Amino acid sequence: xxxDHRLVPDLTTTPSGRVDAADGECQPRAALEARQAERLGLLxxxxxxxxxxxxxxxxxxxxxxxxxxxPADLAALPFTTKAELVNDQTASPPWGTVLTEPLDHYTRYNxxxxxxxxxxxxxxxxxxxxxxxxxxxxxxxxxGVTARDRILFPFSFGPFLGFWTAFDAATQVGAHAxxxxxxxxxxxxxxxxxxxxxxxxxxxxxALRLLDxxxxxxxxxxxxxxxxxxxxxxxxxxGSIPATRDRIERGWGARVMDHHGLTEVGPVxxxxxxxxxxxxxxxxxxxxxxxxxxxxxxxxxxxQGELVLTNLGRTASxxxxxxxxxxxxxxxxxxxxxxxxxxxxxGVVARADxxxxxxxxxxxxxxxxxxxxxxxxxxxxxxTVRAKGALRALAVEVEVAPGGESATTVAALATDRLRxxxxxxxxVTAVAAGVLPRFEMKARRFVMESQ
Numbered sequence: 001x002x003x004d005h006r007l008v009p010d011l012t013t014t015p016s017g018r019v020d021a022a023d024g025e026c027q028p029r030a031a032l033e034a035r036q037a038e039r040l041g042l043l044x045x046x047x048x049x050x051x052x053x054x055x056x057x058x059x060x061x062x063x064x065x066x067x068x069x070x071p072a073d074l075a076a077l078p079f080t081t082k083a084e085l086v087n088d089q090t091a092s093p094p095w096g097t098v099l100t101e102p103l104d105h106y107t108r109y110n111x112x113x114x115x116x117x118x119x120x121x122x123x124x125x126x127x128x129x130x131x132x133x134x135x136x137x138x139x140x141x142x143x144g145v146t147a148r149d150r151i152l153f154p155f156s157f158g159p160f161l162g163f164w165t166a167f168d169a170a171t172q173v174g175a176h177a178x179x180x181x182x183x184x185x186x187x188x189x190x191x192x193x194x195x196x197x198x199x200x201x202x203x204x205x206x207a208l209r210l211l212d213x214x215x216x217x218x219x220x221x222x223x224x225x226x227x228x229x230x231x232x233x234x235x236x237x238x239g240s241i242p243a244t245r246d247r248i249e250r251g252w253g254a255r256v257m258d259h260h261g262l263t264e265v266g267p268v269x270x271x272x273x274x275x276x277x278x279x280x281x282x283x284x285x286x287x288x289x290x291x292x293x294x295x296x297x298x299x300x301x302x303x304q305g306e307l308v309l310t311n312l313g314r315t316a317s318x319x320x321x322x323x324x325x326x327x328x329x330x331x332x333x334x335x336x337x338x339x340x341x342x343x344x345x346x347g348v349v350a351r352a353d354x355x356x357x358x359x360x361x362x363x364x365x366x367x368x369x370x371x372x373x374x375x376x377x378x379x380x381x382x383x384t385v386r387a388k389g390a391l392r393a394l395a396v397e398v399e400v401a402p403g404g405e406s407a408t409t410v411a412a413l414a415t416d417r418l419r420x421x422x423x424x425x426x427x428v429t430a431v432a433a434g435v436l437p438r439f440e441m442k443a444r445r446f447v448m449e450s451q
Contacts, residue, residue, distance in 0.1 A: 005041070010448075024284055025138075026338045026339055026340055026342070027340060028340065032284070032340065032341075034071075035284075036071065036283065036287050036312065037070035037071040039313075040071070040074070041065075041268065042420050043067040043315060043318060043320075044068070046100070047315070047318065048065065050100050051097075051318070052099075053088055054318075054320065057080070057084075058077075059295075061077070061078045063077060068393075074287070075298070076288070077321050078321065079308065079321045079322075079323050080319050080323065081323050082323075082325075085120055085264065086120055095121060095123060098318070098319075099316065100318070101316045103353045105125045106124060106125050107124070108125075108126075108164075109121070109123050110159050110263055111161065112262075113263075113441065120264055122263050122264055122317060123312070123317060127315075128313070128314045128316040128317060129168075131266070131285070131312065133165055133168050133169040134169075134285075134313075135165075135267040135285055136165050136166055136172055137172065137191075138267075138270055138284075138327055139169075139259050139267060140170070140420060142257070142270045142271065142273070142280065143199075143230055143232055143257040143270070144230065145170075145199055145230065146258050147175070148198075149197075150174075150176040150195060150196065150199070151166055151176065151177050151178065151197060151200070151201060152191065152195070152200045152320075153179050153180060153181075153201050153202075154180040154188045154200065154202050154210070154440075155202060155203075155206065156181040156182060157179065157181045160441060162234055162261060162263075162267070165266075166201050166267075171322060175199070176244055178191070180195060185209060185210055185213040186213055186217070188210065189213060189214055189223075192226060193222070193226070196227040197228060198228060199229070199230045199231070200228055200230075201231075201234075201255075202233060203233060203234065203235040203440075203442060204233045204236050204238030204239050204244055204245070204248060205439045205443040206439065206440050207231055207233060207248045208247065208248060209245075209438055210223070211223060211247075212379060212380075214432060223251060224251060224252060224253035225251050225253065226252075226253070228254045229254050229255065230254060230255050230257055230260055231248060231252060231255070232257045232258075232443070233245075233257070233258055234258070234259045234261065235441060235442045236442055236443060237349075237350070237366040237369070238260030238373070239259070239347065239349050240258045240271075240347025240348065241344050241369055241373065242277065242370070242373075243369075243373035243374035244369060244370070245277075257270070257271045258270075258271045258277075259279070260279060262309075262322075264319055264322065265309050265319055265322055265324065266285075266311050267282070269347075271436045272335060272337040274335060274336040278331075278335070278343040278345055278347070279343060280339055280341045280348070281340070281341055281343070281344065281366075283341045283342055284341075284342065285312055285313050286309050286310065286312065287309070287310065287312065288307060288308070288309055288311040288330070288342055289308040289309075289321070290303075290307060290308070290328060290330045292305055292306070293305065293327070293352050301330050302331065303329065304327055304349060305327070305329075306325060306326065307324045307328045307344070307348075308321050308322065309320065309321075309322050309324055312351070325351050325353045326350075326352075326354055327349045327351065328344040329344065329345040330342050330343070330344060330345070330443045331343050339404070347368065350364035350365070355405075356392060356394070356446070356448075358385065358391075359391055359393070361422060361423055361424045363424070365445065367421060367422065368383055368396070370396065370420075371414070371417045372396070372418075374417070375414055376401070376402050378398045378399070378400065378401075378410065379400065379433070380399045380436045380438070381396060381398045381399070382396070382397045382437070382447060383396050383446045384397070384449060385446065394424070394426050395427050395428075395429070396414065396418070396428045396429070397428075397429050398410065398414055398428060398429070398430055399430070399432075399433075400430050402433065410430060411428045411429060412428075414428040415427065415428045416419070
C-alpha cells in the first residue's frame with residue numbers, strides 16, 4: 001500500500017478539488033428548487049387514492065393538491081411526526097397505512113433503533129430501495145470512494161437500515177464490500193490487517209472502540225500506520241463534533257467523513273472533502289426546511305432550528321414534511337467544493353428529544369461529548385440523570401487511560417471543563433477500566449433514573 005493510496009481521491013471532482021460544474025449538485029439554487037417543486041407535485045399526485053395515511057392527512061388539512069402552487073405553498077402541507085406514524089402502526093399493525101403499493105410489492109424490512117420509544121417498522125419496494133442506494137452513492141462520491149476501494153462494515157447486520165443501504169450501494173459503485181458481523185473487535189482488527197480495507201463504515205463510537213482494542217495488543221500504531229484512509233461514520237453526532245473526529249483521525253491516520261439519515265426518511269446528508277464538519281443535504285432527493293421546534297415557523301439561515309424533510313423518491317413509503325427532531329444550523333452559501341446544496345453547520349447539532357433540563361440548564365448529550373472527548377485521557381464515559389423531587393441532577397463516570405495522569409486529576413479536569421461549557425456543576429467520578437459498557441451501534445451513554 002503506497003502513501004499516495006492513502007490520500008483521499010475524489011474522482012468526481014476537477015484537479016482543483018471542486019465538483020464539475022455540470023454536476024446536478026452544482027446547479028443554481030433557483031433551478032434546484034424548481035425541480036424540487038416539480039417532483040413534489042408528482043409525488044403528491046402519485047399518492048392520491050393509493051396511500052391511506054396521506055389521503056386522510058391531506059383531507060383533514062383541507063389540502064387540494066391540484067390547487068397547490070409549489071414551492072410557495074409548501075408550508076400549507078401539514079407536518080408529519082414520528083408519533084403519528086407509530087400510532088398509525090398501532091392502529092393498523094404491523095405496517096400502518098403509509099404504504100403506496102400493494103403489500104406483496106415490498107421486499108425489504110427495517111426498523112428504527114428505538115432509542116426514544118417504540119421501534120418504527122419500515123418496508124420498501126425494490127424501486128424505493130434503489131432510490132436509497134442512489135442516495136448513498138452521493139455519500140461515497142463526496143468521500144472519494146470508488147471501485148478501487150475495499151470497504152469494511154464492522155457491525156452485525158440486524159434490522160438497522162443505514163448500513164444495509166451502505167453495503168448494497170458499495171457493491172453497485174464497484175467497491176469490494178466486506179461484511180464483518182458476528183465477530184469480536186479483535187477478530188475485526190485481524191480482518192483489517194489481512195484484507196487491508198481502505199474504507200470503514202461504522203459509528204463514531206465503534207471507530208473509537210477499535211482503537212481501544214488495538215492499544216491492548218502489541219504494536220499500538222497498527223491502525224494509524226494501516227491501510228484505512230477514510231472512515232464514514234453515522235448514527236451519532238460524533239462525526240461532526242471536533243474533539244471526537246480529531247481523536248478518531250489521529251488514532252486511525254484516516255479522514256473522517258460524516259453522514260446522517262433516518263430509517264423513515266432515508267440517507268439524507270454527507271460531508272465533502274473540502275469542508276469538514278459541514279453536511280451537504282442531498283437536495284436533489286430531499287426538500288429540507290428548518291423550523292422553530294416549538295412554533296413550527298420557518299427559521300432563517302444561520303439560526304438553530306429543527307430539520308424538516310420531504311423525501312422525493314421513496315414513493316412506496318414516503319414522508320412529507322417530516323419533523324426529524326434533529327437540531328441544525330443551515331447555510332445555503334456555495335461550498336468550496338462547488339456544490340450549491342444546503343449545508344448543516346456542525347452537522348446535527350443535537351436532538352430535541354435528547355435535551356435534559358438539569359437544575360434549570362438545558363443539557364444536550366452532544367455538548368457533554370464535546371467536552372469529554374477533548375480530554376485524551378478519558379477512554380469512555382457514562383452520564384446518569386437522576387430525579388430529585390422537581391429537579392434533575394447529572395453525574396458523570398469516566399474511565400481513564402492507564403499510564404498517564406491520575407484518575408483523580410482527570411476527573412477534576414472533566415469537572416472544570418463541564419462547568420465552563422455547561423454553566424453547571426457536574427460531579428465526575430473515575431471508575432475502573434472495563435466497568436462502563438461498550439457499543440457497536442448507537443451508543444447509549446445517557447442513563448435516566450427516577451427515584
